[in-house]
Amino acid sequence: MKRLVxxxxxxxxxxxxxSSCNCYNKMTKKIDEVKASANPxxxxxxxxxxxxxxxxxxxxxxxxxxxxxxxxxVLVFDEGEIAGTxxxxxxxxxxxxxxxxxxxxxxxxxxAVSIPYDQRADLSTLELRIEVKCKNGEYIRIAxxxxxKGVSTVQNSADWTANLxxxxxxxxxxxxxSESADLVYLINSAQVRPVAxxxxxxxxxxxxxxxxxVKDRTELGNIQAKGYASPDGPVQFNDELSRNRSxxxxxxISKILSDVNTGFDAAAYGEDWEGFKTLVxxxxxxxxxxxxxxxxxxxxxVQRDQEIHNMSQVFEVLxxxxxxxxxxxxxxxxxxxxxxTDAELVAASKSDINSLTVEEMLFTATLVDDNAEKAxxxxxxxxxxxxxxxxxxxxxxxxxxxxxxEAKRQFDRAAGMQSAPEISNNLGAIALAQGDVAExxxxxxxxxxxxxxxxxxxxxxxxxxYSTAVRGLSGYNLAVAEFCNGNLxxxxxxxxxxxxxxADYLRAVIAMREGDSTGAIANLxxxxxxxxxxxxxxxxxxxxxxxxxxxxxxxx
Numbered sequence: 001m002k003r004l005v006x007x008x009x010x011x012x013x014x015x016x017x018x019s020s021c022n023c024y025n026k027m028t029k030k031i032d033e034v035k036a037s038a039n040p041x042x043x044x045x046x047x048x049x050x051x052x053x054x055x056x057x058x059x060x061x062x063x064x065x066x067x068x069x070x071x072x073x074v075l076v077f078d079e080g081e082i083a084g085t086x087x088x089x090x091x092x093x094x095x096x097x098x099x100x101x102x103x104x105x106x107x108x109x110x111x112a113v114s115i116p117y118d119q120r121a122d123l124s125t126l127e128l129r130i131e132v133k134c135k136n137g138e139y140i141r142i143a144x145x146x147x148x149k150g151v152s153t154v155q156n157s158a159d160w161t162a163n164l165x166x167x168x169x170x171x172x173x174x175x176x177x178s179e180s181a182d183l184v185y186l187i188n189s190a191q192v193r194p195v196a197x198x199x200x201x202x203x204x205x206x207x208x209x210x211x212x213x214v215k216d217r218t219e220l221g222n223i224q225a226k227g228y229a230s231p232d233g234p235v236q237f238n239d240e241l242s243r244n245r246s247x248x249x250x251x252x253i254s255k256i257l258s259d260v261n262t263g264f265d266a267a268a269y270g271e272d273w274e275g276f277k278t279l280v281x282x283x284x285x286x287x288x289x290x291x292x293x294x295x296x297x298x299x300x301x302v303q304r305d306q307e308i309h310n311m312s313q314v315f316e317v318l319x320x321x322x323x324x325x326x327x328x329x330x331x332x333x334x335x336x337x338x339x340x341t342d343a344e345l346v347a348a349s350k351s352d353i354n355s356l357t358v359e360e361m362l363f364t365a366t367l368v369d370d371n372a373e374k375a376x377x378x379x380x381x382x383x384x385x386x387x388x389x390x391x392x393x394x395x396x397x398x399x400x401x402x403x404x405x406e407a408k409r410q411f412d413r414a415a416g417m418q419s420a421p422e423i424s425n426n427l428g429a430i431a432l433a434q435g436d437v438a439e440x441x442x443x444x445x446x447x448x449x450x451x452x453x454x455x456x457x458x459x460x461x462x463x464x465x466y467s468t469a470v471r472g473l474s475g476y477n478l479a480v481a482e483f484c485n486g487n488l489x490x491x492x493x494x495x496x497x498x499x500x501x502x503a504d505y506l507r508a509v510i511a512m513r514e515g516d517s518t519g520a521i522a523n524l525x526x527x528x529x530x531x532x533x534x535x536x537x538x539x540x541x542x543x544x545x546x547x548x549x550x551x552x553x554x555x556x
Contacts, residue, residue: 023064023134024142031143033059036128038113042542043075043126043150046484047464048437049114050075050121050151054128057108063101065091070131070139073113075150077124087111117151123540124150149542154509158461158480159502160433163454164396165422167389169362171339178334179208183249185327188233190244192252192329205331206256212335213260219336222263225250230326231271232309232319235301243268249329271301272326279322287314342367349377358385365393371400382410388417395426404433425452437462457481476503488513501531509543520544521552528556 038052045051054073063069068091073084087109088098101107113126126148131139181201183192196202213220227246229238246266254264277295280288291314294307309315340348345364348356356364361381365374375397381390395410408430414423428443429451437459444455457472466485473481479494488510495503504527511519524544528534535556538544547553 023067024132024140027062027064027067027069027132028142030059030062031130033062034130034143034145036145036147038126038148040152041148042152043113043115043124043148044152045117045155047155047462048117049464050117051112051114052126052148052150053110053112054126054147055108055110056128058101058106060102060104060106062106063089063091063103064134065093065103066135067091068094068096068098068133068139069101070133071111072129072131073111073115073147074127074129075115075118075121075124076127077118077121079120082115082118082121084113084115119153122151122153123542123545126150149545152542154480154506154543155461155464155484157502157506158458158477160429160458161396161399162475162477163425163451163458164399164429165392165425165449165451166366166396167392167420167422169359169366169389171359171363174336174338176334176336177212178332179205180330180332181205182325183245183252183329183331184324185245185329187230187324187327188241189327190227190241190248192248197252197256202256202331205253205333209257209260209262209333212333212337213262215335215337217338219338220260220262221334221336222265223250223253223257224330224332225253225264225266226330226332227266227268228272228275228326228328228330229270230323231273231276231301232305232323235271239268239270242270245327245329249331253331273301273304275326276322279325280318283322285314285317285321287311290314291318349380353377353380354384358387358390361385362387362389362393365397371397375401388414388420388423391417392420392423392426395430399426399430399433404430408434421447421449421452425449425455428452429455429458432458432462476500476506479503479506483510501527501534504530505534505537508538509541512543512546517547517552520547521556524553524556 035057037055039055040052043050043052056071069089070086071089072086075082075084089101089109090096090098092100092103099109125146128145128147129141130143130145131141133139181199181204183196183202185191186193209220209223212218225246227242227244227249229242229245231238246268250264250266273295277292280291285291290311291308294304298304298307308318340360345356345360346367349361349364353361358381361377365377368374368377375394378390378394378397381387382394391410391414395407395414398410399407408427411423411426411430415427424443425447428440428447431439431443432455440455440459444452444459453472454474457469458477460466460472461469461477461481461484466481469481470478470485475494475496476498479491482491482494483506491506491510495507504523508520508523508527511517511523524534524538538553538556539548544553
């Protein structure tokens with residue numbers, strides 16, 4: 001009631017003032033002849049501001065020669081209003097520097113309106129408040145002209161989590177395990193000594209083979225017998241010696257394992273220079289650097305052998321400590337172990353998730369489509385194994401559900417454990433989703449991955465640089481960028497056959513822009529059948545203001 005009294009008193013003052021001044025009186029009476037329009041017709045979010053161009057046309061004989069006008073664009077919404085920059089105009093006899101409007105011929109002006117975005121104004125009206133000052137008087141409002149509806153926020157409908165990076169697992173369906181043992185020979189001999197067959201190495205080798213022959217989901221491969229000779233003496237002799245050792249070694253182990261269902265292969269490798277080099281590197285021989293230098297200087301086995309023999313004192317140490325270990329047949333057994341099937345992994349994740357290894361958990365999460373279920377599995381991996389990949393991937397699954405704050409907490413935790421481009425990309429993406437473009441750019445700037453490049457294009461979209469955005473996006477996000485860039489046809493093409501509710505919703509917006517309200521309703525119904533929040537969103541979307549309150553809209 002007090003507000004009405006104040007408004008009434010103000011109007012009385014205005015009426016009194018206008019009645020005593022021909023300037024106010026005439027400009028008020030003909031205010032309906034003043035035309036105002038906006039392009040675009042909907043105030044549109046671009047970057048961090050809402051924008052449109054207002055064009056105002058004054059008829060001939062309207063603008064008083066001694067009048068000054070202040071035209072202020074104001075975005076009005078339920079919870080308040082935001083004023084833009086006013087435009088000042090003047091009659092021909094006003095001594096000021098504003099835009100002059102002729103009384104005789106009339107005139108027009110176009111004003112670019114840019115107002116900081118406030119999400120409360122998504123469903124609002126852009127008004128032009130006209131105030132007039134005559135001679136030395138005060139500005140008095142003579143009209144409020146509705147110009148446009150606001151605010152179209154299609155820019156904000158991008159999928160900011162489309163380019164999050166999963167850190168990969170190392171899961172292998174088939175893992176290979178192996179065991180080896182050496183049968184050591186006397187110099188220049190290929191005879192297997194009984195003592196060589198009773199060593200602890202041979203015992204453990206035999207146990208490995210027998211265990212994996214009968215182990216579930218395990219395939220035992222052929223046992224390899226690899227014969228070697230120490231690199232001293234004639235090369236041809238050593239080649240033949242290594243061949244004989246491989247055969248006698250194969251025969252010896254095949255007798256021990258005669259009841260095992262596997263094959264036995266023999267192969268000769270001649271002089272074992274690689275083994276020689278390794279043993280020297282691992283030794284405490286005083287002149288080992290000199291020996292290694294000889295190996296690097298000469299490729300010929302004959303030259304190497306000669307140079308090492310020339311180092312008489314060193315050679316005595318080699319002959320005692322190194323060379324005997326190279327006179328051998330290396331026995332190698334391997335087995336392929338096949339892990340759980342996809343179905344078994346998923347079942348285990350539900351019944352006893354802690355029975356899975358970290359690699360199995362990380363892989364199993366990729367087998368399910370539901371992000372809530374992915375999050376549960378990744379969380380279990382993080383809790384049990386404290387693995388950086390689990391925290392990162394858990395954050396991705398949370399972000400996909402719109403839980404940005406908790407997702408950021410997981411990404412921050414992962415970043416505290418390890419510096420990785422996937423984590424930096426995700427921190428950039430989540431900053432963008434939370435509206436912090438500057439923070440997003442800080443994380444994304446040094447990155448060059450495919451995901452990061454797409455997120456940089458989303459940064460361009462958020463900044464209103466649509467021409468740059470369309471060059472780096474695909475699918476639904478490309479459609480959003482093309483729409484914002486004014487290319488509705490390209491936007492429809494980019495959507496392709498996408499069946500997600502966000503794609504159906506954007507098709508409805510495009511239909512409204514094309515004047516197809518029937519198509520808009522149809523697409524809204526399709527989107528609503530997939531997501532129960534669609535109607536609530538559409539009821540607050542200025543793109544559908546012409547449909548609000550209609551029976552067709554209410555039936556969605």
